[in-house]
Amino acid sequence: MERFYIEGGRRLAGELEVQGAKNSVLPILAASVLHPGQSVLHHCPRLRDVEASIRILRHLGCKAGWEGDDLVVDAATIDRMDIPDGLMREMRSSMTFLGAVLARCGQALVSMPGGCELGPRPIDLHLAALRRLGADIREEGGSLSCKADHMTGCEIALHTPSVGATENAMLAGCGAEGVTVICNAAREPEIQDLQDFLAGMGHHVTGAGSSTIVVERGGHTHDSEHTIMPDRIVAVTYLAAAAAAGGEVVLRGIDYRHLSTVLSPLREAGCQVRSQRDTIHLAAKERLRGIAPIRTAPYPGFPTDAQAILMAALLQGKGTSVFVENVFENRYRHVDELVRMGADIQVEGRVAVVCGVERLSGAPVRCTDLRGGAALAVAGMAAQGVTCLSDVHHIQRGYEDLPRDLRALGAAIRCEDDG
Ligand code: UD1
Numbered sequence: 395m396e397r398f399y400i401e402g403g404r405r406l407a408g409e410l411e412v413q414g415a416k417n418s419v420l421p422i423l424a425a426s427v428l429h430p431g432q433s434v435l436h437h438c439p440r441l442r443d444v445e446a447s448i449r450i451l452r453h454l455g456c457k458a459g460w461e462g463d464d465l466v467v468d469a470a471t472i473d474r475m476d477i478p479d480g481l482m483r484e485m486r487s488s489m490t491f492l493g494a495v496l497a498r499c500g501q502a503l504v505s506m507p508g509g510c511e512l513g514p515r516p517i518d519l520h521l522a523a524l525r526r527l528g529a530d531i532r533e534e535g536g537s538l539s540c541k542a543d544h545m546t547g548c549e550i551a552l553h554t555p556s557v558g559a560t561e562n563a564m565l566a567g568c569g570a571e572g573v574t575v576i577c578n579a580a581r582e583p584e585i586q587d588l589q590d591f592l593a594g595m596g597h598h599v600t601g602a603g604s605s606t607i608v609v610e611r612g613g614h615t616h617d618s619e620h621t622i623m624p625d626r627i628v629a630v631t632y633l634a635a636a637a638a639a640g641g642e643v644v645l646r647g648i649d650y651r652h653l654s655t656v657l658s659p660l661r662e663a664g665c666q667v668r669s670q671r672d673t674i675h676l677a678a679k680e681r682l683r684g685i686a687p688i689r690t691a692p693y694p695g696f697p698t699d700a701q702a703i704l705m706a707a708l709l710q711g712k713g714t715s716v717f718v719e720n721v722f723e724n725r726y727r728h729v730d731e732l733v734r735m736g737a738d739i740q741v742e743g744r745v746a747v748v749c750g751v752e753r754l755s756g757a758p759v760r761c762t763d764l765r766g767g768a769a770l771a772v773a774g775m776a777a778q779g780v781t782c783l784s785d786v787h788h789i790q791r792g793y794e795d796l797p798r799d800l801r802a803l804g805a806a807i808r809c810e811d812d813g
Pocket of ligand 1: 416417418420486487515516517518519520521554555556557558559580692698699721722
C-alpha cells in the first residue's frame, strides 16, 4: 500500500509544466470509439483513470496503447458493445462510453457507474438525453441495456448543465441522423477540447464554451491527432501548495483564463499572481488572509474540484473564510482529516467555515477522494512536521505523479510502499 510522506514547512520554489487534463482525456478516449480507425492523443496524462479507460477500450475489441507520451487508439476492430461491471465501477466517467458505444454499435450494455463519494450522482440527464435521440433504455438489476437502431437529431434541454451528460449527448449526437442541439450545456473548457477532437475526426460540432452546442454527424470520419489540454485543477493544486507553504512558483503550459475564478481569491488572500497566456507566476511572501465567501458553481463559476484545495491553502490564513458547496452534496469528507492536522473548520450542510490557525501539525491522514486527497497534500506542505498520507490511490486517479511534481518545486515528499 503506497503512502506519501511530506515534511512540511518548507517554502516552495521552481517551475513546472502542467500535465494533460484528466477530465478532457477521459471523454476523448470514449469518443475515440466513434471512428473505425486511429486516433492519436498527445500530452496524454498517465493516470489510473486513463489506464481504466484503456482496459475498457481493449475489452470492447479496440487496440489501445502508449507510444512514448502518445496514446494511440484504433477502434476499427471493435467487436463488443458491453462493458462489464468491474470496469464500469472503476471510475464514474465510464458512463461517457455509453453514448459513444451506442452511436457506433447501435446498442450498449453497461452497469451503473461506481459508488458515490461526493453524495448522490444521478445519471437521469444522461439517460434522458439518449432517450430523446431515440435510444430504448431498460434499467434492470443495476445494469442498463440500450438499443438504438436509428437515432435522430433533436433538441436536448438539460435541467442542470451537467458535464458528463453534455458529453454523452455530444457523443450520441455524432451517431444520430440530422442536427442535435444541446441547450443549457456545460461550458467547461474540457467540453471545448472534446468538440475539437470530434471536429478533428470529421464531425460538425459547434458552440462548446457557450450554453448551446450543435452536433451534426460527419459523413465520413478519418484518422486524427489531438493534443489534450492542460489540467486546470492540477495547476490549482500546485499554486495552492505554494500559497500554503510560501514561496514562488511558475507553472507553464496552462491557460490562465481557465483559472480566473481561482486566481482572484488567491490574490485576495495576499498572493502575487502574474499571468501570461500560458504561464502563471505565483509568489506568496507573507501569511495569507481570509477571503470573501467562495461559492462553487458550474463553469465559469468557481470549480467544485478546487474547493477542497483552496480551503487547504487558507487553513493558516489570518481571519475567516467561508465555502459554500453548491454542486455536490457531500464534498467535505476531507475536513475531518484536515482537523486532525490542527485546522479549525466547522461544517453545516453545504457551508464550511474556516478560521485560520497559527500552526498546522503533520499527522497521519487518509485520502477520502481525489481532490480531498490533493487538499491534504497541500495542507501537508504548510504543516510543521511529517504528514503521512494513506489511500493515495485516490490522488493517483488524477495526478500523474504528485510527489515528482511537488519535489520539482522544492518540496520534501516521498512515496513509500508499506507492503
Ligand atoms: C464532472 C467532472 C468532475 C467535476 C464535475 C463538476 C469529469 C470526468 N468529471 O463530473 O471532476 O467535479 O464535473 O464540475 O469530467 N447531475 C444530475 N443528473 C445527471 C448528472 C448530473 O442531477 O444525470 C447533477 C449532479 O448531481 C451534480 C451536477 O449535476 O450536482 C453536476 O454534475 P456533473 O457536471 O454531471 O459532474 P460529472 O460530469 O459527474
